Amino acid sequence: EVSLQLKFSSKDGRKNAPDSIRQVKDGVVAAVGDRLLAYFDGGGSAPLNLRAQAGAVDLTGKLAAGKSARLVVYLPAWPMDRTEYAVLSSPNRWTGSFERYWKDQFAEAMQIDIPDPLLANAIRASQVHCFLAARNEDRGRYVLPWIASMAYGPIDLEAPAVIRGMDMCGHTDFARRGFDYFLAKRYNDRGFLTTGYTLSGTGVNLWVLAEHHARRNDREWLQSIAPRLVKACKWIAHERTKTKAGGAGVP
Numbered sequence: 001e002v003s004l005q006l007k008f009s010s011k012d013g014r015k016n017a018p019d020s021i022r023q024v025k026d027g028v029v030a031a032v033g034d035r036l037l038a039y040f041d042g043g044g045s046a047p048l049n050l051r052a053q054a055g056a057v058d059l060t061g062k063l064a065a066g067k068s069a070r071l072v073v074y075l076p077a078w079p080m081d082r083t084e085y086a087v088l089s090s091p092n093r094w095t096g097s098f099e100r101y102w103k104d105q106f107a108e109a110m111q112i113d114i115p116d117p118l119l120a121n122a123i124r125a126s127q128v129h130c131f132l133a134a135r136n137e138d139r140g141r142y143v144l145p146w147i148a149s150m151a152y153g154p155i156d157l158e159a160p161a162v163i164r165g166m167d168m169c170g171h172t173d174f175a176r177r178g179f180d181y182f183l184a185k186r187y188n189d190r191g192f193l194t195t196g197y198t199l200s201g202t203g204v205n206l207w208v209l210a211e212h213h214a215r216r217n218d219r220e221w222l223q224s225i226a227p228r229l230v231k232a233c234k235w236i237a238h239e240r241t242k243t244k245a246g247g248a249g250v251p
Helices: 082-088 091-106 117-133 159-168 172-186 201-216 219-243
Strands: 002-007 020-024 027-032 035-041 049-053 056-061 072-074 135-137 142-144
Touching: 020 049, 027 049, 027 082, 035 082, 091 117, 117 159, 135 172, 142 172, 159 172, 159 201, 172 201, 172 219, 201 219
Parallel strands: none
Antiparallel strands: 002 056, 020 027, 027 035, 035 072, 049 056, 135 142
C-alpha cells in the first residue's frame, strides 16, 4: 500500500498558497489566479492514482514488490499561465534546448579532460555558477560579475577574481563585458574605481585587465578604453605623492 500526500503552505497563509488545485490529463495543476504555481506530472505514476484534494495532492494505490512509480513536480520560477502546464509535461522538447544552450556557452571555452570526473564537473559547475550569479545591464551589453548568487553584487575588490577566472577558462565575452561594466559604470570622474567598498579595487581591476590584454592582444579594444585607463593611472600617481617625503632627516 502506497500513500503520499503533498500539501502547500505559506508563511503568510495566503500569498503563495494556491486558490485552485484541479485534475488535468495525466496530472494535477495548482494555480494562484491565472498563474501556474505547480504542475504534478503523473505520466509515470501508474499503477498509483494521482488525485487533487482540497489544498493537497494525493498519490495512492498498490505497488508490487520491486516495482517503482514516478511523480514529477514542476515549480516554474517565472510567471507562467495556468493553461501552459502542457509545456512542462513534454520535457524532451525543452531539455534539448537547455542542453544546447550550455554546450554553446562552453563551445569556445577551455575544454577540460581529466581522469577525475568529480573534479572535472566541479570546475564546470563553478563556471556555470558564475554565469548564473551574474546580472546584466543595457540588455546584456554589460555583465555584472556578482561574487555571490544573492547577497553580494559586483564588489570592486572581489569581482575581478570572477572575471579573471572566467577569462582564464576561455569565457572571453563574459570577461570583456565585465570589464566594460566597470569601465563605463564604476570608474568615476576622478579616475578611480569604487563601489563604496574599497579603493584597492582600482589596482586589482587594472591588473586583471592587463592580464586579459596580454592573453587576447586586442589592441583596438585597448585603444577604445585607453582614456579611462590613463585617467586611472594619473589618479594613482597623484595619490602616491601624498605619501612621498623629501629632505634630509625626514623619515
